[in-house]
Amino acid sequence: MIFSKSKKAGKLVSCPMNGEVLPLSKSSDEAHQQEMLGKGALVIPSEGKVYAPFNGKVEMVFETKHAIGLSSDDGVELMIHVGFETVKLNGKHFEAHVTDGQTVKEGDLLLEFDIEGIKADGYKIETPVIVTNTGSYQSIAVLAAGAVNKNERLLEIN
Numbered sequence: 001m002i003f004s005k006s007k008k009a010g011k012l013v014s015c016p017m018n019g020e021v022l023p024l025s026k027s028s029d030e031a032h033q034q035e036m037l038g039k040g041a042l043v044i045p046s047e048g049k050v051y052a053p054f055n056g057k058v059e060m061v062f063e064t065k066h067a068i069g070l071s072s073d074d075g076v077e078l079m080i081h082v083g084f085e086t087v088k089l090n091g092k093h094f095e096a097h098v099t100d101g102q103t104v105k106e107g108d109l110l111l112e113f114d115i116e117g118i119k120a121d122g123y124k125i126e127t128p129v130i131v132t133n134t135g136s137y138q139s140i141a142v143l144a145a146g147a148v149n150k151n152e153r154l155l156e157i158n
Helices: 115-120
Strands: 011-014 019-022 039-045 049-051 056-061 067-072 077-081 094-096 109-113 127-131 140-142 146-148 153-157
Touching (some): 039 140, 127 153
Antiparallel strands (some): 019 146, 039 127, 049 109, 094 109, 140 153
């Protein structure tokens, strides 16, 4: 009997928010533009909510609640960083719904933020979604572009 070799799908990461997907090269932050922190995508959120992009664990909620580090059940390490320079807000406009070490399922609400409040305080809301262990993989492909909804496929990692 002959078996055909089918290409096995890689690890999938869903979009953690509703918004518009752009390449990282469009980021205001040079480190993200040049993928110094890892490969991924840039999302311009249309709603102030961040959802779990896979089943996994919360590794770290930043004290200022503007960013979160996650690890998937299959080993992908991800950072979602809401806004540019928003660490300077010291948590203003942000609310965390999870804590360090918590197990999450894809689609669980992780963070909420006030888009208009962040903009009114002079900050951009662009949100890099970065695979921080990029070096562990051969390729990271962005599957979405333009308008996207939470839980739609964003990245494929092989």
